[in-house]
Amino acid sequence: MKEIPVPESPRSMVEALKNLSFFSQLAPRLLDDIFRTSKVRHYERDEVIIPEGSFDHFIYILIAGHVRVMKGSEEISELSEIGDLFGELSIIDSSPRSASVMAVTQTSCMAVDASFLDHLLPGDRHGVHAIIYKLFSEIASTRLRVSSAELAAAREELAIAKKELTRYRR
Amino acid sequence: MKESAFLDRQETVIAALKEVSFFSNLDDRQLHDVFKMSKLRQYDPNEEIMSEGAYDSFIYILLTGEVRISKAGSVIARLHKTGEIFGELGIINYEPRSASVHAVAKTSCLAVDAAFLDNLLPHDRDVIYAIVYKLFSEIVAQRLRVTSQELASVKEELARVKEELSHYRR
Numbered sequence: 536m537k538e539i540p541v542p543e544s545p546r547s548m549v550e551a552l553k554n555l556s557f558f559s560q561l562a563p564r565l566l567d568d569i570f571r572t573s574k575v576r577h578y579e580r581d582e583v584i585i586p587e588g589s590f591d592h593f594i595y596i597l598i599a600g601h602v603r604v605m606k607g608s609e610e611i612s613e614l615s616e617i618g619d620l621f622g623e624l625s626i627i628d629s630s631p632r633s634a635s636v637m638a639v640t641q642t643s644c645m646a647v648d649a650s651f652l653d654h655l656l657p658g659d660r661h662g663v664h665a666i667i668y669k670l671f672s673e674i675a676s677t678r679l680r681v682s683s684a685e686l687a688a689a690r691e692e693l694a695i696a697k698k699e700l701t702r703y704r705r
Numbered sequence: 706m707k708e709s710a711f712l713d714r715q716e717t718v719i720a721a722l723k724e725v726s727f728f729s730n731l732d733d734r735q736l737h738d739v740f741k742m743s744k745l746r747q748y749d750p751n752e753e754i755m756s757e758g759a760y761d762s763f764i765y766i767l768l769t770g771e772v773r774i775s776k777a778g779s780v781i782a783r784l785h786k787t788g789e790i791f792g793e794l795g796i797i798n799y800e801p802r803s804a805s806v807h808a809v810a811k812t813s814c815l816a817v818d819a820a821f822l823d824n825l826l827p828h829d830r831d832v833i834y835a836i837v838y839k840l841f842s843e844i845v846a847q848r849l850r851v852t853s854q855e856l857a858s859v860k861e862e863l864a865r866v867k868e869e870l871s872h873y874r875r
Contacts (some may be wrong), residue, residue: 606857627846631807655755665834671842675849678798682852683803689859696866703873 536584537577541570541645548575552645555596556618560666565659572648579640585622587635595644596624600642605635611682613639623671626652706752709745722815725788727766730836735829738773744819748808755792755806763816765792770812782848783809793841826853 539548549570550557558566575598578584584595584602601615611634614621618704626634635686722728728736742750748754754765754772778857781804784791795802796819825833 546771558759580714599822606853607861609860611853624846627842628717630850633850638832661831661835664839665831668838668842669834672797672838672845675845676794677749679794679845679849679852680798680800682849682856683776686781686852686859687779689856689863690779693859693866694841696863696870700866700870700873703870704810 536579536582538646539575541621542574548618552598555645555646557596557620557670561663562659565655565663569651570645572651575648576644576646578642580640580642582638582689583635583643584638584642585632585634585636589631590625591630591632592626594626594637594648594649595683596620596647597642597643601639602642602644603639605637606633612678615639619636620670620674623674627668627671627675648682651697659678666674706749706754707747722768725756725766725768725815726789727840730832735833738788738825738829739817742821742824744816744818745813746814746816748811750808750810752808752812753805754808754812754814755802755804756804757802759802759860762796762819763792763801763805764796764819765791766815766817768813771809772806772812772814773809774780774804774806781852785809790840790844791794793844794861797841797845 540617541552543550552570553563553566558569561569576584577601578600585591587606592627597614597619598617601613602609602621604612604614604621621636652664652667723736728739731739746754749771755761757776767786769787771783772791773780773786774782774791784843790808793803794800807815822834822837
């Protein structure tokens with residue numbers, strides 16, 4: 536992994552990052568603060584971006600490439616759209632990473648230090664929390680719908696496979 | 706199902722509801738605004754509270770009893786703690802209900818009309834959004850963790866069963 540602090544990145548890169556939808560509702564003044572502690576990270580194919588069970592306080596935004604989300608040895612999702620967010624669950628409930636994330640191809644991410652959420656000025660706090668937590672809710676609920684549907688389908692497939700297995704075993 | 710009128714003047718019920726964590730961060734006036742948009746609903750065992758695929762604008766807070774949540778006929782969760790919230794997914798993304806909910810025992814819920822989120826005074830909006838969406842994101846994150854864990858283990862079991870089946874099929 537190669538890491539470049541955002542303030543040391545080329546100006547054109549910083550401008551491009553400001554256009555990510557995650558930041559679109561935040562005041563430019565706040566972006567400067569957030570960017571000061573954020574990094575751009577480049578990963579090689581198959582490199583681990585987040586190891587399951589670890590603790591850290593970064594939210595990741597995909598800016599190029601393709602990642603795979605794994606729980607144990609099972610893939611639970613893939614992300615490949617610019618602006619896709621991952622790593623927000625640990626930030627929401629201050630828990631260890633619930634899954635691993637790996638680069639499928641050469642991948643670049645913006646790693647946003649989420650501790651900015653705890654260090655906002657009193658006048659900014661509610662407004663920023665309203666925006667960010669609404670966004671987190673939307674992302675997590677979309678993923679929950681997808682995972683619940685997949686879980687229901689996988690359970691059904693498992694029931695059918697088990698039935699077939701019982702027939703063979705007889 | 707028995708339903709109260711909107712909880713405008715039922716001070717005793719309101720006093721009890723203030724103990725529910727969902728409301729503990731709101732001041733009396735804000736609470737009053739929420740309760741104006743809320744109904745107390747009582748259900749008999751096995752009665753349907755929410756129907757998969759339906760649209761409505763209520764978030765439910767469990768007061769007494771127990772509910773089961775099911776998707777396409779299979780139970781995906783049970784809730785029985787006072788203050789537990791369900792029905793938030795449909796509100797977060799303005800989508801139809803992703804699952805059905807039934808009363809297991811005699812159950813009472815507070816049904817909060819989420820339209821209150823659209824009718825807030827500008828002054829209250831940020832504060833209430835920050836509280837409500839932080840809470841929503843915590844609930845959804847917790848459920849997503851559980852669902853992902855189950856999805857990974859069902860997938861793993863499915864892979865094992867399929868592997869075994871492939872021996873028999875030869």
